[in-house]
Amino acid sequence: MPTPLSLDTLNAVDAKDFVAALGGIFEHSPWAAEAVVEARPFGSLQALLDAMVAAVRAAGPERQRALLAAHPDLAGKAARAGTLTAASTAEQASAGLDRLSEDEHAAFHRLNDAYQQKYGIPFIVCVRRHTKASILTQFERRLANDSATEHATALDEVFRIAALRLDQLVAAPDRLPLAGRLSTHVLDTHGGTPAKGIPLTLFEIGPGDARRVVVETVTNHDGRTDAPLIGGRPVPIGTYELVFAVGAYFTARGVPLADPPFLDTVPLRFSIAEAEGHYHVPLLVTPWSFSTYRGS
Amino acid sequence: MPTPLSLDTLNAVDAKDFVAALGGIFEHSPWAAEAVVEARPFGSLQALLDAMVAAVRAAGPERQRALLAAHPDLAGKAARAGTLTAASTAEQASAGLDRLSEDEHAAFHRLNDAYQQKYGIPFIVCVRRHTKASILTQFERRLANDSATEHATALDEVFRIAALRLDQLVAAPDRLPLAGRLSTHVLDTHGGTPAKGIPLTLFEIGPGDARRVVVETVTNHDGRTDAPLIGGRPVPIGTYELVFAVGAYFTARGVPLADPPFLDTVPLRFSIAEAEGHYHVPLLVTPWSFSTYRGS
Amino acid sequence: MPTPLSLDTLNAVDAKDFVAALGGIFEHSPWAAEAVVEARPFGSLQALLDAMVAAVRAAGPERQRALLAAHPDLAGKAARAGTLTAASTAEQASAGLDRLSEDEHAAFHRLNDAYQQKYGIPFIVCVRRHTKASILTQFERRLANDSATEHATALDEVFRIAALRLDQLVAAPDRLPLAGRLSTHVLDTHGGTPAKGIPLTLFEIGPGDARRVVVETVTNHDGRTDAPLIGGRPVPIGTYELVFAVGAYFTARGVPLADPPFLDTVPLRFSIAEAEGHYHVPLLVTPWSFSTYRGS
Amino acid sequence: MPTPLSLDTLNAVDAKDFVAALGGIFEHSPWAAEAVVEARPFGSLQALLDAMVAAVRAAGPERQRALLAAHPDLAGKAARAGTLTAASTAEQASAGLDRLSEDEHAAFHRLNDAYQQKYGIPFIVCVRRHTKASILTQFERRLANDSATEHATALDEVFRIAALRLDQLVAAPDRLPLAGRLSTHVLDTHGGTPAKGIPLTLFEIGPGDARRVVVETVTNHDGRTDAPLIGGRPVPIGTYELVFAVGAYFTARGVPLADPPFLDTVPLRFSIAEAEGHYHVPLLVTPWSFSTYRGS
Structure with a gap:
């Protein structure tokens, strides 16, 4: 550029x-x-x-x-x-x-x-x-x-x-209001702490369910990613899957799991409708449960 | 047989x-x-x-x-x-x-x-x-x-x-204790009712993430399926995805949704470790949130 | 009678x-x-x-x-x-x-x-x-x-x-359709099992937040109560609090808790509007999180 | 001072x-x-x-x-x-x-x-x-x-x-690390937005379940409170109830509710164990469900 x-x-x-x-x-x-x-x-x-x-x-x-x-x-x-x-x-x-x-x-x-x-x-x-x-x-x-x-x-x-x-x-001193944001946050509600070190991948879902990697990253000490998954630009309207490797995380923490673990890679599928919107898609997870929601 | x-x-x-x-x-x-x-x-x-x-x-x-x-x-x-x-x-x-x-x-x-x-x-x-x-x-x-x-x-x-x-x-009068069970239940926590008429598909996830349809069905008036997803036999150990068409459900109920809806098809991915176990995998869902857990 | x-x-x-x-x-x-x-x-x-x-x-x-x-x-x-x-x-x-x-x-x-x-x-x-x-x-x-x-x-x-x-x-062979039902179910989403042995009390909330015990009981091996909290009669319209002693449960299971535990007695407050309705009010709980919903 | x-x-x-x-x-x-x-x-x-x-x-x-x-x-x-x-x-x-x-x-x-x-x-x-x-x-x-x-x-x-x-x-240029923080955040997972304008009260629970108001406030446009519920000082170790008036909120938004509403005032009861800790206690709520967890 x-x-x-x-x-x-x-x-x-x-x-x-x-x-x-x-x-x-x-x-x-x-x-x-x-x-x-x-x-x-x-x-x-x-x-x-x-x-x-x-x-x-x-x-x-x-x-x-x-x-x-x-x-x-x-x-x-x-x-x-x-x-x-x-x-x-x-x-x-x-x-x-x-x-x-x-x-x-x-x-x-x-x-x-x-x-x-x-x-x-x-x-x-x-x-x-x-x-x-x-x-x-x-x-x-x-x-x-x-x-x-x-x-x-x-x-x-x-x-x-x-x-x-x-x-x-x-x-210029001002920026045009063109940027949306997509972010995440992983809370370990088994341990009561932010989930640090969870690898995650954001896929864009294409025609015929084809998937393309948008970004691969890992959660930091606060359970967030150091940078937004998408930021500083419009969030392209469409469907995404955010996939979290939670099995490895709980194994590393010494939590006893089933074999194979009930939850290993957790996909969250959602769609973006407002390219300039702020989308926060957190994951609350234990080895036996998870939930997500559109946050802020 | x-x-x-x-x-x-x-x-x-x-x-x-x-x-x-x-x-x-x-x-x-x-x-x-x-x-x-x-x-x-x-x-x-x-x-x-x-x-x-x-x-x-x-x-x-x-x-x-x-x-x-x-x-x-x-x-x-x-x-x-x-x-x-x-x-x-x-x-x-x-x-x-x-x-x-x-x-x-x-x-x-x-x-x-x-x-x-x-x-x-x-x-x-x-x-x-x-x-x-x-x-x-x-x-x-x-x-x-x-x-x-x-x-x-x-x-x-x-x-x-x-x-x-x-x-x-x-x-014989007795059956050998060989059968596991996999069931689901969809609760619409937006409307406070069981979610009736949600189409759902259970996929078995194979090597290389290949997927095979195990069963396709639809929820009844109680948000359950008329028969267990898998029942009367061992539940094969492995990884599954249970996919619910929630966007169509909320549209049919007249709930205003984003375009495309934030949640359209919701996949829940989980693994079975005990072929003779009873696995209940419910979905609690609104147009903007969902959660699941291993139930009983 | x-x-x-x-x-x-x-x-x-x-x-x-x-x-x-x-x-x-x-x-x-x-x-x-x-x-x-x-x-x-x-x-x-x-x-x-x-x-x-x-x-x-x-x-x-x-x-x-x-x-x-x-x-x-x-x-x-x-x-x-x-x-x-x-x-x-x-x-x-x-x-x-x-x-x-x-x-x-x-x-x-x-x-x-x-x-x-x-x-x-x-x-x-x-x-x-x-x-x-x-x-x-x-x-x-x-x-x-x-x-x-x-x-x-x-x-x-x-x-x-x-x-x-x-x-x-x-x-008579028939009963008049006069009975509602109030029931609960406790799932331990930390351990991935029904929560057995949780003492719980149902209070009716009166004028000025006065509370009266309706029933005291304990969850069975399936995380349910042996009898509905209220059943076989109308569920009186009004406000209730259902209080679960979860701290003692997790302590008994050897789960390390904060001192005092983040969650000890968990109250769920809700109201009944249909005396002949079926109300299922479950609790999904870990030492650090809980949720409830009107189930079926 | x-x-x-x-x-x-x-x-x-x-x-x-x-x-x-x-x-x-x-x-x-x-x-x-x-x-x-x-x-x-x-x-x-x-x-x-x-x-x-x-x-x-x-x-x-x-x-x-x-x-x-x-x-x-x-x-x-x-x-x-x-x-x-x-x-x-x-x-x-x-x-x-x-x-x-x-x-x-x-x-x-x-x-x-x-x-x-x-x-x-x-x-x-x-x-x-x-x-x-x-x-x-x-x-x-x-x-x-x-x-x-x-x-x-x-x-x-x-x-x-x-x-x-x-x-x-x-x-002095430095402050001693003595301050904890207690904060909240209300997400309306029925509407998919932060819940603005929810009145809430934090009570300290005393001996014999006596309760004392610590702070009364209301959520802002982001579903948070303008100031932490407790901040800039130790969070006194003990038990609290955070009570949210969600019935009035959903009524004001024109959401059809039961009469009385299934959820009207929602209490969350929890305890603080680390006076210098950061406690985030959010509420995810619809007219028919809610959940909370220790966040960050």
Whole structure:
């Protein structure tokens, strides 16, 4: 990731440098940056984003349609050919769209065609806010919309993409409210202490129950992980399994267990619906029982 | 399953018919039946079993060794060739040994060879008490035993096999204490009622996390299943996942859920250590929390 | 409790003996029994009750009003003077109305007066279905009713009283559906077993948080009590505390505890709203955690 | 509370002023302060405490015995006559020893006499670390000690008292590790959110189950209390009940409840064993279930 530009710098540079810097916030559409250059200085990142969004909203249906049309297909020909913008490449990779199986490719191909045919624009979704499975769900659902609804929906997604790009590109005193958080905490209710040293893995559950490791870590002395499982970014909407190796933990503590232990690896399966939400998913566990809940 | 013989009949028939009926209780070893024919009548199935076991124990090391040697390999050549006894065929199928992958076949082949070479007899285990994964675990562990321990262990397994065969073959007022039980119960702690109509599936977890459906059912008005998940037989030692479709249940009750719901399909993973034990694995669930424990 | 009469006997005896036997089912109102004597034989207790209730409903407002007026005050002068019917005496004692404090007497006196003055009849409630605190709550609430509503409500209570009196008096193949049940179950989720030998006490919580012991017992080998905490009768509507001595249990099992133990006596406080409902209130407990829920 | 002296000031003042300031850290025993005056400057409060404790340990049995003897009886004549030191007065009040019932007075009187007679010194305990009930328990238990053990135990309590006095009196960059913490957190697992606005009361449970309000508060938007229930001081060893008004909360949220609600006020009863420990006692609650555990 390149060093972010500072908001102060952006407020001070030549108009052309400003547009050069922010021209990619909206895909292939530097005119959105041009439209706000005279409104400088911006007091915050949020003010800058709001101005660019207002400019796009004010630009009228034709320019908006051109903006939508300038987006690449998801997992489409441009992606295969490597001709995406750098931003799009990174975004599509975040949801694993660069590592599709042949079946998944076929599904995306079919959906892209159906969508193009129905609405005349490519399907646009802010992929950093979704898992692969959730993108496919969105795709199917949105194909039921009428054209006006879908135009508005696509534009909202473009604004979400713009916000995330801006937040990554520019250093400012404020951050855009784009980050969710997923955390856990293991309490050993057999011993009455936080459970230290429990290995755990977070899996993202894909189409057909395929699973992909998001993070592997271990609980610290307070039964938590040193860093959130997901933090500082949207928590992709979708289904997850958090798997805890509790059998080894109790064995190490000298607790007598059945053979095999009643509980060895404990999976907790749950779904994220708000990418910007805070999800705390704790585990209360003994060798013979466990519970979980959405905490805070 | 053929109609069971009654104990009364067995007490009354000719010696030769008695031996013909019970000659297969011990694999290819009708002498165990012959040894007890004069001790008739037997007052209970347990008394008959005890007598046959005592006869085998009294028979001395050489005959015992011949008895052990008369057993087929697990998933071995005889099984592939279809030349097993009917009892052995059904037993091996119960643990899925008739449906092994090539990798699993190779594993069994390697272990059978190592075992034969070390102890000079085939590996014997009462497969109705184990899952495929547990059989492989037993195999590995028992290869560490010395010969005397392993001879005794194999004989104990032969007695377990005999008991299960006898219990299936003979109708008597008493049943041998061979049956475990696995049951569940779903409580909706959001609504304060038993959860009726929850579809659930019990999977057996095999080597490499492969899963096999054991039973699919649905909860009744009391949140239980009409029949135990496993009952009237040993609960095979091994690891299971019990998966409940709770999202559909709460949706049907009109409870507002996140999209996707925080909890949709809830898996509970646990292991059985005592094939004759009673395992109750309930689920207490709201749209935002769940817990389980080994109940009674 | 006198030996119940059988329904067969009641169907066969003289009309006068029938009325003598059932004349007290409705307080001081043998006419309800007289009205159904010709409808004999009754095939079930429910049919007999239904006939008597129908007779009272058909009797018209004036006779109904006389029936209501024939009831004694709750904890009133007649009770103090010992001139209640035997049935009323036992009923009022069931809710502890024979053991009121002076403050409680004053409260009942005040409410009786207010009720008499407003409706011209005594306050009638089926006391076997209520705790003392719940009776006071009913009293206060019903004073807000209009006369017609209150006449109907009082009549419904008279029918409930009649049903309970009939069910106690007459032995028949059927029982009236008047009994609720309160039960418990203690699971030791530290050891993974039912908790055997836990002393427990059920308290009824009265006005001003006064507590009265309903039952003291101990859990059996299955973690349950040999008999329901309340069974075979309505569970009086009101608030309860169920207190479990878990500290002594874990000490006896050799589990190391803090001094004093984090959990020693565990109270579960809950309320009963349906006197004929089935309430199962289990305790899942370790030395460091516990949970409860309305089970089934 | 008077403004604390700073450690810097104490390091700088005349010897006589130093002794005047710290002469009361050990009851009526300024010699402990005199003994360390030449060792100034002290780099931390802990260093100052350690020096004074070392001086007392080095002073020999006779002076130590005089120090012990200089302490007042708990709830004794001096307390009744109002002739305690200010420090002792505040300490005894902290555990409610200034508000004893006549029965409790009699109990303390009896124990004081028995203790004086057995050991020749008054019973000393750091009362800020105990509830009234726990002080009585300590009293009974320590009467079983032999003299040497009890002399050592009393001295340890004197050091605990000294540490708390010093920590209150002197401002320094470091604080002595004397503070425990008791906190709670309410999660609404019916709605999947922190439970905001739940009124709660912490009671200390005294002898004979008498209860004294420690704090009344209400949960904030995160389901926690704005301040710890007990913090910045030792958590007195003893038994507590934390009572949550959950019925009103669910009613306010529009959740349909039974009448009366199954759960209305939920008490959690637990005991504190480590006055300097961190105790987190959360409540997970629906209208039909709740659970708690020692968290972190």
